[in-house]
Amino acid sequence: MIRNSINLLTKKLISSTSCQRTRMRCFSSGATNLVDVNVNDKTGIAVVTLNRPPVNSLNLELLTDLSKTLDELESNRSKGMILTSSSKTVFSAGLDILEMYNPEPERSKAFWTALQDVWLKLYGSPYPTAAAINGHSPAGGCLLAICCEYRVMVNDFTIGLNETRLGISAPSFFISSFRNVLSTREAEKALTLGTMFSSDEALKVGLVDEIATDKADSINKCENFLLEFKKVSSMARAFTKQSLRKKDLEELENNREQDLQLFLFAINQPIVQKGLGAYIQSLKKK
Numbered sequence: 046m047i048r049n050s051i052n053l054l055t056k057k058l059i060s061s062t063s064c065q066r067t068r069m070r071c072f073s074s075g076a077t078n079l080v081d082v083n084v085n086d087k088t089g090i091a092v093v094t095l096n097r098p099p100v101n102s103l104n105l106e107l108l109t110d111l112s113k114t115l116d117e118l119e120s121n122r123s124k125g126m127i128l129t130s131s132s133k134t135v136f137s138a139g140l141d142i143l144e145m146y147n148p149e150p151e152r153s154k155a156f157w158t159a160l161q162d163v164w165l166k167l168y169g170s171p172y173p174t175a176a177a178i179n180g181h182s183p184a185g186g187c188l189l190a191i192c193c194e195y196r197v198m199v200n201d202f203t204i205g206l207n208e209t210r211l212g213i214s215a216p217s218f219f220i221s222s223f224r225n226v227l228s229t230r231e232a233e234k235a236l237t238l239g240t241m242f243s244s245d246e247a248l249k250v251g252l253v254d255e256i257a258t259d260k261a262d263s264i265n266k267c268e269n270f271l272l273e274f275k276k277v278s279s280m281a282r283a284f285t286k287q288s289l290r291k292k293d294l295e296e297l298e299n300n301r302e303q304d305l306q307l308f309l310f311a312i313n314q315p316i317v318q319k320g321l322g323a324y325i326q327s328l329k330k331k
């Protein structure tokens with residue numbers, strides 16, 4: 046009995062050794078483990094890592110894991126979250142195009158609903174958020190970054206909402222979160238052109254707040270931003286953020302079904318299916 050308890054304790058110690066070295070608590074978000082979470086015990090800040098190789102494209106399972114993680118952070122009264130990626134070159138390739146190609150009705154509904162959930166939870170989170178953008182971040186990848194309050198981007202990558210380049214318009218909640226970061230003028234120009242910004246261009250236009258030399262530097266800079274809130278009442282902070290974002294959040298909250306139906310209608314158009322098929326082929330031929 047005692048030996049069993051010691052064995053159990055030893056196993057627990059071994060499995061948590063790597064976390065203890067950096068005073069981190071580790072947990073994963075759920076059954077599919079596509080999101081890793083490391084909470085720094087000293088600061089209370091969680092580093093949330095998207096981990097769906099090769100490019101962190103956002104499919105139903107990844108979105109569901111991320112959504113559960115955001116719930117856990119909120120119920121644990123997180124001190125802050127840094128969103129990053131396990132890939133060396135891609136933060137997130139955006140929505141998984143295979144979720145929209147030859148769609149299966151029930152799955153596409155669940156997929157879009159999960160995306161709406163993630164957006165509402167991340168954009169409206171009571172805890173402070175920052176994105177350590179350690180790779181390319183097109184479309185839905187850029188969406189995750191602009192939901193956060195602060196963005197630090199590693200040099201030599203690209204970011205933007207490039208939907209018009211794919212022959213579609215960015216959905217309305219993509220546009221509202223983009224406009225929360227950029228001036229209406231800059232947002233209109235970038236959205237209509239489908240601009241993908243280099244890190245330097247993104248800094249110049251205000252799409253990112255700082256440039257980093259590598260992933261560790263980007264996480265460090267995000268952490269410094271989040272630590273500034275130690276001096277601020279978390280309730281006053283959360284209320285202020287949510288008041289500023291209230292209109293955008295209510296816009297989707299009050300029109301979720303309509304937004305879903307628009308998505309289902311769009312992806313079921315033969316011309317869109319043809320475009321998606323060609324796009325998938327062009328990615329494969331690269």
Ligand SMILES: CCCCC/C=C\CCC/C=C/CC(=O)SCCNC(=O)CCNC(=O)[C@H](O)C(C)(C)COP(=O)(O)OP(=O)(O)OC[C@H]1O[C@@H](n2cnc3c(N)ncnc32)[C@H](O)[C@@H]1OP(=O)(O)O
Nearest residue numbers: 102138139140141142143181183184185211311317328329
């Ligand atoms: C087009 C009409 C859409 C109609 C839908 C209508 C309305 C709905 C609303 C739509 C909203 C959409 C928002 C989105 O997020 S759409 C997704 C937009 N994303 C992109 O355009 C990015 C495409 N990917 C890339 O540009 C590159 O992959 C990269 C991110 C720069 C990384 O480059 P690299 O490291 O060289 O990797 P590869 O290109 O070789 O890719 C490896 C592997 O991954 C597959 N892949 C890449 N991106 C996606 C993706 N978004 N979804 C699914 N799969 C993706 C790629 O095909 C490779 O696969 P194989 O290894 O099998 O060849």
